[in-house]
Every structure is written in structure tokens, then in C-alpha cells.
Amino acid sequence: MTAQEPTAQGRRPVVVLVDGYTTGNYLPPAFARKGADVVHVQSTPELMTTMLAPDLGAYLANLVCDSPEETARQLAAYRPVAVVAGQEPGVPLADRLSELLGLPTNGSAQSAARRDKYEMIEALRRAGVRCAEQFRSGRPEELAEWAERRGEYPVVVKPLTSAAADGVAICRDAAEVRKAAEAVLATRTVFDEPNLEVLVQSYLVGEEYVVDTVSCEGRRYTCGVWQYRKKLIGTHNIYDYELVLDHQDPRVAELIAYMDTALRALGIVFGPTHAEVIITADGPALVEVGARLAGGMNPAYHDECLGANQADLTALAAVRPAEFLERYADRNFRKLRETWLYTTPTELDGVVDGYDQDVLAEIEGLETVRGLNVKIKEGGRIRPTVDLYTSSLRIFMAGDSAAQVERDYLHIQRIKDQVFRLR
Template structure:
């Protein structure tokens, strides 16, 4: 039996990456936490969560066993910290009779093919698509579509993992082979691959928190990505829009309808949406907080942050409904979150803290995350998880942000000292 406590207990499932910001926010509202790990071992592709902040950790083996271990804690809510935890969080919250998005549409909130088909059935603008476990079937669909480029990607990954922009049949063939021969960043085998029509336009992020279908919009961010010759589209930086700046209002309305179609009525959501000549079209949505989360940074730039508001929605829904439901953030400063890329390859021997400190001291730099530790491997950037730094920037005008960004580009590859015989 767990030790007795008068504090409410919150269960987080797979609290990797940006979900590390959730425990302090729930704790500030008087809750203890229990972590549920959906896999037998921690996922090696992501930094391990700090399990010392949890009252208990449960390694999931089967639903009945996990429920039996959770019930003595009398949890008040269950939330997913990362993508793989979404279906399990739905099952646990539903079976425990708690606030829940339910299991009816769980797979559509994880599987990108099902996700888009649900939106199509709801009458929302979205990409044409086809999935298969056969390379030539994927190539044949792309040829019939006859409107290159097309996008090939896994059905259940994230962070740009395995996403290829393909300009002809041979590139589709190579991309499909690569996807089907690999695992996702969540260590799941890709038994099928997805090919979709290419959505021409600009990509945006819309982050929200919901309670009973009422939403607070935490931010709308414009992606700036860089397309590599390999067909990989890597993250570069995200810029915060004002809530009334075109096309933010249209994107917010579209995401509201998409989340309703997907049954996301409670908790955070991170939606990636293209603004195309035909209007908004969903790329994908995750029922979890966004990857560029930094509570202090978002508070300063947008007046609130997704982690704090998520904790409030689960633990004090009345206050959420009074102060946040149906409202949007207020942009206070120009803000950019940048993720630096590299062409270096090797093993990091040390961090050059003088260079890191020079970046941190730039006028518009709010915070800096070093993504690679000594002894770890650095490799050419192909997705978000192979980027080298995350830097949060804000200021009164974009000229100052852009000036500091240019300096960061000059310094970024000097932050890590790498073995000379392994660099190229």
C-alpha cells in the first residue's frame, strides 16, 4: 500500500521531454505525482524523466495490473506526458472514472492516417493520403496522385522523425524503404508507411488546453524550417504570432474543430497546421504539451504557459473555466524558439562553457538548453531530436532577435568539443 497523504495524486504517463515541466506545476497546486512508464524500459531516444520528483513509479505490464497498483492512491486525474502515453492515459482515466478523452478515438489521436481520416469525415480540409506496408504500393499511389512533391513518413512518430519530402517515384521508393526498415523515436517498428499529398504553404503550431471542450489558446507559432537535399525538412525556429495576426484566428478556429472531431475535450494539445491556398490543413496533433515549452519564457512572452494552465484545468477546473476557457493568449514581446542544426559527427568530449555563456549573454536570449552531454554522440541534424541546442529568445523588436540569431548561427558549432578523428 502507498504511504498515506492528504494531497491529491496526479498520474503522468511517459513524462519525457517537455513534460518535465508538469510536475512542478501540479506540485505548486498541492498535488503529489505518480509516474506510469508504458514500456518495460525507459525509451533510449529521449532523456529519461527525473523520477525522483514522483511519489511512486509504475512500470506498465497490463491494464488490470496497473489499475490495481494505481487505485490505492485514489488519483484525481491521469494525463499523458508524451505521444506513446496517450492511449494508455485514455484507458486508465476511463477505467478509473476520471476526467477523460475516452478510448473511442485514442488511436486516431496517435495514428496519423486515422487522424486525418477522422478530420476528412468531419468535413475539414486535409491532405490526400494512402498507407501500406508495401513499398511499391506506396510508389504506385504517389504516381497516380501525379502531383509531386509528396510526403512519406511513419504513422506514429513525431519531431520530424522519418519525414521525407519526395520529388519523384525513386525518392518515394527510397523514403518508404527507409521508414519501413526503421523504428520510430518511441522504439516502435514501422510496419506501414504513410504517403500524403504535399501541403503547400506555411506551417504553424497552435497549443491549447481544454476542459469539457472549452479551450484556452496558449500560443500560435510560425515554423521556419530548412529543407535539406536529402528531402528531410528540419526545424530551424518558431516565431510567436499575435492572437489577432493573420492567419492566427483562422488557424485557431480550425484547430478547435479538429480537436472536437478527435475527441480532445480535456488537457493539453499541440497541433501542427499548414496555412495553404485552400485554408488551414492539419499536419498532426498530439494530446500533450508542446515541445517548445518553457514556463517562464511563455509567461513573459504570452502571459501564460501550457504547463501551468494544464495543471489548473485538471486540479481547479472552476478557476480554469472562469479565467481561461474561451480565451486566447496576449502577445507581450517578440518571441522566437530556435533549435540549432549541425553537420558535425562524432563524440562530444566537453562543452565549451565560454561559448555557451556568450550565447546566453546575448541581449534577447532568455534561456538555453544544451541537448548533448559529454560522452554522447553528435550527428548531422535530420530531425528535432538530432538538433544541438534549444534557445529561447525574446525582445521588443525582431531586429534585435534576428541580430542575435545571426550570432548564434556563428557560434553554435563551437559549443561542443568533439574528437577530431570523428568529425567531418
């Protein structure tokens, strides 16, 4: 069998991965560990250049989608057992292909609500699930007028279909709303999609959390619950670090119960999700949810700290659903280590000429550091951080106590910018 031939009947199971960008690159190895091969489907004529591209060498084949119907016909020859979205742009196509192939599916009827943040929140509202007030328009003046009529600031302005806090602004008056909306409409999303409309929402007051799950036949396993620590710089609430809550923390049960209602409202019964939720004075309320792996996915790290990881659980649910249901359905993670994911902000501005290897080695040698990703490539532009994509380093940290991790976090904070040599 060559790399381009369909798998013969009786051979290894095949899974279809749509748009395997960024952390989607963890899925082919995860499927391989479960004894499955993977076929990649590209939803766009050319690979998107705004994200880490899929390693196409990890797949049996790469199909460029002309139409869902024709792509499903081509995929049928591989006798796939599941279709999974590797990144958010692939969610609607994964929904439709799985539907056409008669495989486990979230269905296409609510695909828009799993990509468009306005439709997402409206789906929750229709189901009676607590959520933000909101309005969308392609005209900045209309967005500012809605905020003025509502009469309660701050409000949040954001693109409809982006991610990683791209274009998100916390606005304190109508002028800031107009300015933020104009900025969104003048740019494209991190997925290289045009911004034709802008969303403005009520500001949810409270602490923000992440809830990561994997579902199979409508029953989910909660992979982790993390609490965000962010810093407000101007109108941008930027990522700093996130830490795992203890599995016995009462907030965990409250957040999981809320997300169960949100997943039902959005029709998510299969595959991974990465949700951001704020616990307000009235209880949890969804910020947004992506039907894909978490951006901070690192399988070995999550195995050490949480006892399992979202990539391997996604593969298990797809390839051996009965085993997933028996071992993981309706259960939750256990916190095994003090766990922080530090995404370093920066005020640097320039072109990266290289890295100080001694500083990188110093960070990697710290007792609690389990991994380090340098996010700005040599020759790339480093800018002051305004969202997740403009942060400079991602550092995976784990220790025996919060004090131990915080000690190393503060040390990294002092030297993080020394990693980069600028032209």
C-alpha cells in the first residue's frame, strides 16, 4: 500500500482530520498510538499561513475539498471510522463530512453556532442557558449606539469567528467601541478570514476559567479546569498564566454542570471542546467554546499533571468508543501536580535576529519547567503583546507546590525578554 492508496478492508482503521493546524498536529501521533491511520482534508485551496501548518507527512493522503459531497465520495474509499476537526475553520466541514459519511457527528444544523460567536450565544439563550447580552453589525456607529442604549460599561468588542483573544477589546465608552470595531473590520481573523461584522457584548464580571472536554455519544470526560490570570493593558485583557484547579474545588463541579448544559444547547455530542467561562455573581456564563483541542495542549505534560490528555482521549473516542465510554464517560480529571501554563507577554518591538541560548537553557533548566515553546521565529516580527498570538513564549510548568512554581515563574518574568536578540 502506497501513501496515497486507501486502506484495505481489515487493515488499520482510518480517521479523517479536517484542518490539522496548530495543536491539531498532536492528533496524528495520538491516532497512531491507538492503531489508526489518518487522512487529512484541507478546507481551503491553499494551506493557511496564519497558523502552524499540519505536517502532511503524518497522513496517508491530503485531500483538498472542492465540495463536501465530492470529498465525502473520495473519503468513502478509506472506510473511515470518524471525522474530527483539527482547528476551528475545519469545524463546519467536519460536521458535514461526518454527516454525509454516516459517522459519529455533531451534525451540520448547528455548525454556525459552533463557529460564529453571536450564533453561539444566541443558541444558549434559546435553550435558557445563562449568557451575555449582545449585538452584531458591520457598522461601528451601530455598535456604539447599542452600547449607549444599553448604558452599562465596559462592553467587549470582538470578531465573530476568530480565536486567541484576537481583536478583543474591553471598551469603556462609545468612542472606544467605534475605534475597536473599526480596527476589527480593517483586519482579517487569525484564520485569515475577512471580518465583515463585529460583535459587542455585555462585560461578564468575574474570574475566567477554561473547561476542556472530550465527548462520545453525548457523554463527556472533563480533561481539566484551569483558572486564567490576565492583565489589562489599555483595552486588551492579555493572557499571563493559567493554573489547574484542584478536582475537589467546588468551582469545578459548578463549571462542569454549566458546560454540560452549554454543550447540549450547541449540539456537541462528539469530539473535543475548549471552553472559556466566567463565574459571575449569578453563576457561570460562557465566553466562547471551540469544538477542537485546547491551544495549550501538550500530551506528555497533561498526562503528568492531569492523568490523561485531550489528544489521546479524542483518538480513543473516535477509534474505540466503547472503551472510552467504559473508562472515561461522565468522569473528570484529577489534579496530580501544581500546574501552571505561562504565556509570556512582551513590550519588545522589532525583528528577531536570534536567541540567547544561555537564557533559554536557564529557563529550561528550572526545576518546574516541563517544556518551552518560542513563539516568534527567527526573522519574524515581535510586537507588544495584545493577544495570545503576540505573546512571546509558552512555558509548561509543574511542581509540588504553588510556591515552588511561583518562584520559577517570577524568575522567568525577570529574564523572558532576554531570550530575543533584535535587529
